[in-house]
Amino acid sequence: MSKSPLAEDLQIRDFSIADEACVRDVTVAAFAQEAEANLLYRLRHCGALILEKVAESRDGKLQGHIAFSRVTPRATGRGQGLKVSCLAPVSVWPHYQKQGVGSALIRAALEQLRSCGEDLVLVLGSPTYFPRLGFDADLAKKVSGPYAGNAFMALALSEAGQANLPIEVAFATPFEEFE
Ligand SMILES: CC(C)(COP(=O)(O)OP(=O)(O)OC[C@H]1O[C@@H](n2cnc3c(N)ncnc32)[C@H](O)[C@@H]1OP(=O)(O)O)[C@@H](O)C(=O)NCCC(=O)NCCS
Numbered sequence: 116m117s118k119s120p121l122a123e124d125l126q127i128r129d130f131s132i133a134d135e136a137c138v139r140d141v142t143v144a145a146f147a148q149e150a151e152a153n154l155l156y157r158l159r160h161c162g163a164l165i166l167e168k169v170a171e172s173r174d175g176k177l178q179g180h181i182a183f184s185r186v187t188p189r190a191t192g193r194g195q196g197l198k199v200s201c202l203a204p205v206s207v208w209p210h211y212q213k214q215g216v217g218s219a220l221i222r223a224a225l226e227q228l229r230s231c232g233e234d235l236v237l238v239l240g241s242p243t244y245f246p247r248l249g250f251d252a253d254l255a256k257k258v259s260g261p262y263a264g265n266a267f268m269a270l271a272l273s274e275a276g277q278a279n280l281p282i283e284v285a286f287a288t289p290f291e292e293f294e
Pocket residue numbers: 116117145146202203204205206207208211212213214215216217218219239240241243244
């Protein structure tokens with residue numbers, strides 16, 4: 116993780132619905148378009164999200180946000196009992212990027228998911244950024260569904276998440292409308 120005075124001033128806490136407007140702003144700013152913020156809204160309001168966290172400075176300025184939605188294994192094979200989620204989106208205000216905020220958010224959220232008994236996390240993102248945080252495109256080759264390629268990566272949080280593959284998965288419905 117990048118070290119900086121800013122990162123050391125960070126607090127990571129659970130999302131509250133009072134953060135919704137600020138989180139939309141940070142998501143639009145980070146991606147420079149509205150599509151990911153719209154996806155996030157739909158995921159949240161269809162009940163697909165299993166975890167949302169925000170990063171803020173000690174004086175209460177929101178710097179970043181991360182969300183995870185439920186992914187459903189198909190009801191065949193030994194992987195059907197796995198608890199699987201998708202990391203998307205993760206956003207840091209452009210002004211605060213490259214100072215460790217994204218890594219701190221991702222690490223804190225993964226630790227919480229691990230302690231809740233989650234087995235596997237999937238992500239579609241930068242093949243140079245996410246491997247730094249343990250995501251692996253080779254592991255994701257054992258996960259079949261709508262996504263493939265080197266931007267599709269997986270991280271096992273448990274022994275079962277590594278061993279009980281391959282699996283076929285379905286993502287939450289809002290991903291089908293996402294372009
Ligand atoms: C991706 C993102 C969340 C990372 O957050 P961050 O706080 O900037 O990242 P960190 O400070 O923890 O890590 C910085 C390092 O990651 C690299 N990095 C950041 N975003 C990257 C990207 N999209 N692709 C490749 N590398 C990236 C930086 O160059 C930097 O590298 P360095 O340590 O060698 O200088 C942030 O850049 C962002 O909001 N991007 C726009 C939205 C996005 O693409 N989200 C991911 C897909 S869901």
